[in-house]
């Protein structure tokens with residue numbers, strides 16, 4: 001018996017990086033996972049692996065920029081599982097550029113995936129999460145706390161995500177729902193590899209946070225007794241000792 005046995009966990013961004021590591025970790029501790037992403041081959045591979053320990057887990061191909069697809073997904077998991085205990089928002093997009101030069105279409109795109117989608121999905125699943133006295137996790141970024149040059153658009157979406165998480169926490173705590181935000185530094189995933197390429201920096205995954213580190217923190221925090229609520233966690237790569 002794992003700590004999340006009989007619990008249903010919805011994880012977005014589960015086809016890659018941090019979301020896939022969180023899905024695996026929650027499944028290892030007994031949860032049944034609804035994996036959300038777009039790439040069928042990647043979703044299928046992660047789900048097959050997870051099904052070895054959590055056979056009822058399923059994947060769902062959802063374009064999170066489409067509100068209709070989010071609503072349909074919420075309906076589908078209600079029909080199949082009729083409960084949701086954990087919702088992890090890990091899907092996200094990132095690009096770089098100055099405010100002076102970044103087209104507003106880029107702002108609209110990042111807003112759609114990083115802010116609007118988690119807002120809509122939270123709304124759609126909130127009745128079920130309240131019934132289960134569930135838990136909601138927002139994967140945020142260090143730049144969601146402190147913006148810096150050339151990441152203004154991404155930082156703006158992550159600041160907005162923080163505001164949504166903070167307001168939501170105050171609204172749903174009385175119903176017994178916990179809300180956690182994680183503010184992450186550079187983590188070894190395809191998103192970070194792409195970021196290094198844009199910055200013309202070498203991608204050195206061994207020097208970065210690992211997706212499994214984040215997954216362990218999420219699982220540990222979600223399994224804390226209900227007398228405690230962890231609201232915000234900042235995690236950054238450990239500085240390597242110089243030799």
Ligand SMILES: NC(=O)c1ccc[n+]([C@@H]2O[C@H](COP(=O)([O-])OP(=O)(O)OC[C@H]3O[C@@H](n4cnc5c(N)ncnc54)[C@H](OP(=O)(O)O)[C@@H]3O)[C@@H](O)[C@H]2O)c1
Pocket residue numbers: 012013014015016017018019036037038039040042062063064065089090091092093094113139140141142183184185186187188189190191192
């Ligand atoms: N890596 C870092 O250094 C870092 C640092 C701070 C915060 N974060 C945050 O961590 C979260 C996870 O990032 P990651 O590093 O794991 O990135 P990743 O490996 O690129 O994974 C991104 C995930 O988001 C999904 N996704 C993107 N657009 C989507 C859309 N329109 N509809 C549905 N799903 C979509 C992707 O699904 P498909 O591939 O199937 O389309 C993929 O599963 C993000 O919120 C990111 O902002 C990352």
